[in-house]
Amino acid sequence: MAFIDIAGIDKRFGSFKALSGIELAIEEREFVTFLGPSGCGKTTMLRTLAGFLTPDSGTIHVGGKLLSSPQAVVPPEHRRMGMVFQNYAVWPHMSVFENVAFGLRLLKVEGAEIGERVSRILDAVGLRGLEKRHPGQLSGGQQQRVALARSLVVEPSILLLDEPLSNLDAKLRERMRTELKTLQRRTGITFIYVTHDQAEAMALSDRIVVFNQGTVQQVGAPRDVYERPANIFVADFMGLVNKVPGKLVERRGTSARVRIGEQTIEACTSDGIDPNGAIVVAIRPEAIRLGEAAPVAGNNVLAGKLVESTFLGNIVDHQVDVSGSLMRVQGDRQQAFEPGANVNLIVPITECVAMQGDTSQ
Amino acid sequence: MSIERRSVLKGLAAAGTAPFIAGHAWSQAAGPSDAGQIDVEKAKAEGKVVLYTSLDTQIVDAINAAFTKKYGIEVQYFRGGSSDVTGKVLAEADAGRSQADMVDASDVAGLMLMKERGLLKPFKSPAMDPIAKELRDPDGTWIADRLTQAVIHYNTKEFGSAPPSTWEDLTKASGRLVYFSSSSGDGAPRLYTLASNFGWDLLKKLAATKPLRVQTPQVIAQVLERGERGAGFLQNDNIAWRSKRQGKPTDYLFPAEGVPTEVGACGLLKSSARPHAAALYYEWWMGPEGQAILVKGGKYSSRTDVEPPEGSVPLSKIKLIAPDHVEYKKNKSQILDRLAATFGGEWGN
Amino acid sequence: MQAAAPAAVADRANGRSIASKISFQGLVLGFAVALLLFLVGYPLLWLFLGSLGAPQSLGLEHLQRAFARPQNYAALVNTLQLALGTGVMSVLIGVPLAWATSRTNMPLRYVIHALVALSYIMPPYLTALAYIFLLGPEAGHFNRLLQGLFGFESGPLNIFSMPGVIFVIGIHVFAFTYFLTYSALKSVDASLEESAQVLGAKRWQTTLRINLPLVAPAITGGALLSAIDSLALFGPQAIIGTPAQIVFLPTRIYATIGSYPPRWAEASALSLLLVFLTVAGLALQRGYLERRSYVTVSGKGVRTQLLNLGPARWALLAFCLTIVFFSAIAPVGILTLNAFSKSWTDPLSLSNLTLEHFHTALFLDQVAVRGIINSFKLATSAAAIAVLIGAAVAYLDLRTNVRGRRVLDYLAILPLGLPGTVMAVGILLAFIRLPIPIYGTIWILLAAYVARFIPLATRSANATFRQIDPSLEEAGRITGASWFHVIRRILVPLSRPGLLVAFLLVFIPAFGELSATILLYTGGTETIAIAIYRLNDLGQLEVVSALAVFTIVVVLTLAALVSWLSGSSWSSSETPAVRG
Numbered sequence A: 001m002a003f004i005d006i007a008g009i010d011k012r013f014g015s016f017k018a019l020s021g022i023e024l025a026i027e028e029r030e031f032v033t034f035l036g037p038s039g040c041g042k043t044t045m046l047r048t049l050a051g052f053l054t055p056d057s058g059t060i061h062v063g064g065k066l067l068s069s070p071q072a073v074v075p076p077e078h079r080r081m082g083m084v085f086q087n088y089a090v091w092p093h094m095s096v097f098e099n100v101a102f103g104l105r106l107l108k109v110e111g112a113e114i115g116e117r118v119s120r121i122l123d124a125v126g127l128r129g130l131e132k133r134h135p136g137q138l139s140g141g142q143q144q145r146v147a148l149a150r151s152l153v154v155e156p157s158i159l160l161l162d163e164p165l166s167n168l169d170a171k172l173r174e175r176m177r178t179e180l181k182t183l184q185r186r187t188g189i190t191f192i193y194v195t196h197d198q199a200e201a202m203a204l205s206d207r208i209v210v211f212n213q214g215t216v217q218q219v220g221a222p223r224d225v226y227e228r229p230a231n232i233f234v235a236d237f238m239g240l241v242n243k244v245p246g247k248l249v250e251r252r253g254t255s256a257r258v259r260i261g262e263q264t265i266e267a268c269t270s271d272g273i274d275p276n277g278a279i280v281v282a283i284r285p286e287a288i289r290l291g292e293a294a295p296v297a298g299n300n301v302l303a304g305k306l307v308e309s310t311f312l313g314n315i316v317d318h319q320v321d322v323s324g325s326l327m328r329v330q331g332d333r334q335q336a337f338e339p340g341a342n343v344n345l346i347v348p349i350t351e352c353v354a355m356q357g358d359t360s361q
Numbered sequence B: 001m002s003i004e005r006r007s008v009l010k011g012l013a014a015a016g017t018a019p020f021i022a023g024h025a026w027s028q029a030a031g032p033s034d035a036g037q038i039d040v041e042k043a044k045a046e047g048k049v050v051l052y053t054s055l056d057t058q059i060v061d062a063i064n065a066a067f068t069k070k071y072g073i074e075v076q077y078f079r080g081g082s083s084d085v086t087g088k089v090l091a092e093a094d095a096g097r098s099q100a101d102m103v104d105a106s107d108v109a110g111l112m113l114m115k116e117r118g119l120l121k122p123f124k125s126p127a128m129d130p131i132a133k134e135l136r137d138p139d140g141t142w143i144a145d146r147l148t149q150a151v152i153h154y155n156t157k158e159f160g161s162a163p164p165s166t167w168e169d170l171t172k173a174s175g176r177l178v179y180f181s182s183s184s185g186d187g188a189p190r191l192y193t194l195a196s197n198f199g200w201d202l203l204k205k206l207a208a209t210k211p212l213r214v215q216t217p218q219v220i221a222q223v224l225e226r227g228e229r230g231a232g233f234l235q236n237d238n239i240a241w242r243s244k245r246q247g248k249p250t251d252y253l254f255p256a257e258g259v260p261t262e263v264g265a266c267g268l269l270k271s272s273a274r275p276h277a278a279a280l281y282y283e284w285w286m287g288p289e290g291q292a293i294l295v296k297g298g299k300y301s302s303r304t305d306v307e308p309p310e311g312s313v314p315l316s317k318i319k320l321i322a323p324d325h326v327e328y329k330k331n332k333s334q335i336l337d338r339l340a341a342t343f344g345g346e347w348g349n
Numbered sequence C: 001m002q003a004a005a006p007a008a009v010a011d012r013a014n015g016r017s018i019a020s021k022i023s024f025q026g027l028v029l030g031f032a033v034a035l036l037l038f039l040v041g042y043p044l045l046w047l048f049l050g051s052l053g054a055p056q057s058l059g060l061e062h063l064q065r066a067f068a069r070p071q072n073y074a075a076l077v078n079t080l081q082l083a084l085g086t087g088v089m090s091v092l093i094g095v096p097l098a099w100a101t102s103r104t105n106m107p108l109r110y111v112i113h114a115l116v117a118l119s120y121i122m123p124p125y126l127t128a129l130a131y132i133f134l135l136g137p138e139a140g141h142f143n144r145l146l147q148g149l150f151g152f153e154s155g156p157l158n159i160f161s162m163p164g165v166i167f168v169i170g171i172h173v174f175a176f177t178y179f180l181t182y183s184a185l186k187s188v189d190a191s192l193e194e195s196a197q198v199l200g201a202k203r204w205q206t207t208l209r210i211n212l213p214l215v216a217p218a219i220t221g222g223a224l225l226s227a228i229d230s231l232a233l234f235g236p237q238a239i240i241g242t243p244a245q246i247v248f249l250p251t252r253i254y255a256t257i258g259s260y261p262p263r264w265a266e267a268s269a270l271s272l273l274l275v276f277l278t279v280a281g282l283a284l285q286r287g288y289l290e291r292r293s294y295v296t297v298s299g300k301g302v303r304t305q306l307l308n309l310g311p312a313r314w315a316l317l318a319f320c321l322t323i324v325f326f327s328a329i330a331p332v333g334i335l336t337l338n339a340f341s342k343s344w345t346d347p348l349s350l351s352n353l354t355l356e357h358f359h360t361a362l363f364l365d366q367v368a369v370r371g372i373i374n375s376f377k378l379a380t381s382a383a384a385i386a387v388l389i390g391a392a393v394a395y396l397d398l399r400t401n402v403r404g405r406r407v408l409d410y411l412a413i414l415p416l417g418l419p420g421t422v423m424a425v426g427i428l429l430a431f432i433r434l435p436i437p438i439y440g441t442i443w444i445l446l447a448a449y450v451a452r453f454i455p456l457a458t459r460s461a462n463a464t465f466r467q468i469d470p471s472l473e474e475a476g477r478i479t480g481a482s483w484f485h486v487i488r489r490i491l492v493p494l495s496r497p498g499l500l501v502a503f504l505l506v507f508i509p510a511f512g513e514l515s516a517t518i519l520l521y522t523g524g525t526e527t528i529a530i531a532i533y534r535l536n537d538l539g540q541l542e543v544v545s546a547l548a549v550f551t552i553v554v555v556l557t558l559a560a561l562v563s564w565l566s567g568s569s570w571s572s573s574e575t576p577a578v579r580g
């Protein structure tokens, strides 16, 4: 059994099903991110894990111990987890020191040791010297660090973080990202991190769990999830993607031949694909090169007609008509085409993922 | 007329001749200055009369109903404690906005003060002849309309046939007494009369029984009827009389050593905008008809030609103690302070 | 010719707008402002002058004398005791109630919440009256119940005592602490508690160390407001305190003016003392809350989690029901019962039921009938005038940059902190003499009501105008409508529901006003509160009950209307208005 074992979790709010059939195994020292659009159930899962919510079915084991089942839930105060909230939830009536020392006091740690451990952790999060301040006198980032320090100081084995960076501005967010990652590596605490920002998820995580409408869509390392999305939803959610409708011609193992208009390409595919259903080929815009060169082995070549190019600074965004469907290509600055020019789209076969579904999804 | 009655009158005579600031000319008052000048048609045209009174509302309502029935003139009244009534008349006069046409209060000192301020109008009427001279202002600005005796009122279930019959007896009924005085000191004059005749010590001993203080004499009766307290001191005789007649388990007595009496008096206001209606009402109020209704309500009339209330002891059989209004008026502030020191609470000073 | 035309149009438009500004805007606003100065500023000036002995003399000796007198000193001490007692009591009952209704899964939370609102809306002198029936030393129902149960010789509880006064006032004013704590607790995000919980804090530790300190400023503020309001409540102080021989500043002021000859200077001096206490309390509350308010951190949606109490929720409900039983159910119940009983001391039975008291109260008793008519007349006109002035002040504040508009705004809010007794003394002094001798007429009551309740109208109008984008009016002006037209056709229609609420917010307390009225009424201008007060003095308690029930029905109906109009719960329409 994994360190954290989530099995068959369902959670309903009235008649609304917020989580259904969640299966997940998380190893110790892992940095796992729950990723998904707003309202998909990430927070619900996290709070079920923390013991604030009772599952309607399923179990949660941590370190082999049953913590949650519909019959009994170990209350949050007995789980020895840490939690960082989206709104920081730093207690406004206590100083920075008091906030951080709170958990240690509950553990009946001695006064001198409290002082020591608090100042150590405040050093670690870069808050030295601010012990006496009250939260009202801190910036958002500083408050976030207080929240972090507060949960870390008690040395939990698991830290739950619910969109901890979403209230910070872009620059600070990036810096905190790095710090969080370093911190996790250094402490070896298992981080379970909730976000709806896929870039953040990829930057931080060992593994990403993509949620949608209360179900897990895919679990995998960031690169896997980005490059081999299990379905259109994941492909879409992880970043800009061309979804080209096509027809399955032939399938051999994990490779397939798909017809797009009059042209046929090679693509990767997973097992569960239905040959009679609608097929979409997902191609990331940055995976495509434009050119007239002859095909190279391992690449697909699609003929298209350039519709429009938009200069965006670091890249040029091209819209190309391929057999009646519009594809986006991110080309480099040097390459220029006139609208109406015939162009070839060169895509590595590994970058073409054929999957079930239609483009309306 | 008994000796006792005379002593009352003597006190009042002193009050009447007391020096006062008489800077105001009476003659400027509009409307009739004696009964003969009352024009009933004008009175009817004036339409209504406004009375400020401290008399029990049940009696006022009865007098007014009969008056309105006879003349078609409506009577509006303000009823409050005697201090309220006097206070309002004085304050309104300060504002130059007197509302009242006639004032009636069981506190002659108050009326004397009004006279001093030149607020009252002299009025002469032959119908007032049956009232002892001593019971009216020689200038005719006020006249006594009733005499209220301050009695011992008690619950018969509690005391049966052996009620406290002297003021001294009462001091033994610890925790069982009730008396009245509003926060502006309505009950003060009679307490003062009691003290000046039997000594402040008596009041101290009464206060030591921790008597319940209520705001009006009417409430004394209710408290006794319900048996919450056993005896009330300085209760208005008419209220005790009514309670008994209504078959409530109460009775009352006039202590033989002497009963403070309280003179209720009335007068017409100079500023009245309805002088004829006011004078007509005054005549009715003081006349045999009005006084008969007053007596029906249990009050003793100041008129010698009107019988005492049904079933009541005639005044001649009672040893009455006259209040010294002049003294009271002069030392009101100290007296009230002394009462406050004795009984506690608010006495309006 | 053609080129000149637009200029001419612009000129005309300019001319018209300037003219209309002077004629309408200036006139309407100026009139409202003058009225405000005259109704609030002028009496306050007189209060100050009066304490110096004006108009007879000017000097400090009256102030000195007033503060040297032991009677006044005793009244001050009693008043402070009362304030302290009610402040503490409001915390003891208001905080647990607020916690129960805001943070737990206790059943009937909304019922409890509404009943607390009822305890507050009910004129406090009616609560006091009700408690004479309930806790009168001998005949009071609770006392007789206790006698029956435990065989006491006499009723064990006596409402006519200092604890009695504190109790009766406390069950009215605790609503301040309740509502402030309630909304503070509602705005504590669950994550603040959960953060403590994941760190290992138990429920009670979280409640004690997180929730309680977080809402402490609200609790303190509520307790201070309760204490301040209790200072001003003449009704219960007189109805319970006077028979108990306990004098408070308002009843003392009443006695100094009610006895003859009235002692104006002393009354003014005591009024100033009362103002000082009130202002000091309000300043303390303001300063404290502003410096230490934690719970208004974010305007974002707050997530609160209700604590699952398990079976303990029934015990908590029992506690809450007990409180609201004493503060709302029992008083209203006993007054209703008495109003329909032939005699209140007789046991309840079919043969003891009657409508006679309502007949007396509504048709026969001269004072009662006049009181009802006067109260309706006064409350209606006071509300209309207050809304007019309030709207003008709010308009000046929000839509213009006229100089001194802040001072006006302040002046219009000021009476909120002034006890009715104090307002009445100021108004008496101001309007008993030339140039406006309206004492002894109904106009002085109107003046007092407008002055007392103008803050309610001003705040309500201010809130209403704030919600209307000024561009809507500007759009009107740009299309050529005059100022007056814009007001009539755009602003007034848009703010009608808000102004109606403002009207009712004045009407409700004005309808049952007692503390100022008692000093200002005369024969013919009695109000319903005066009828109740006077008939109570005379012991006609059944008729008093009928009048009380009538008042409660009117007040509650209108309060329900306010709540419906503003489409919100009680707590948001709650105002710390002093009344009674």
Ligand SMILES: Nc1ncnc2c1ncn2[C@@H]1O[C@H](COP(=O)(O)OP(=O)(O)OP(=O)(O)O)[C@@H](O)[C@H]1O
Pocket (backbone or CB within 6 Å): A013, A014, A016, A018, A036, A037, A038, A039, A040, A041, A042, A043, A044, A045, A196
């Ligand atoms: N206590 C509750 N009662 C009813 N519905 C709830 C409750 N909590 C969450 N939900 C619903 O469950 C769904 C999942 O909520 P959850 O908070 O887990 O979403 P999320 O993925 O964290 O979204 P976000 O990114 O916006 O925070 C939402 O539709 C939400 O409205």
Ligand SMILES: [Mg+2]
Pocket (backbone or CB within 6 Å): A042, A043, A044, A162
């Ligand atoms: Mg969430």
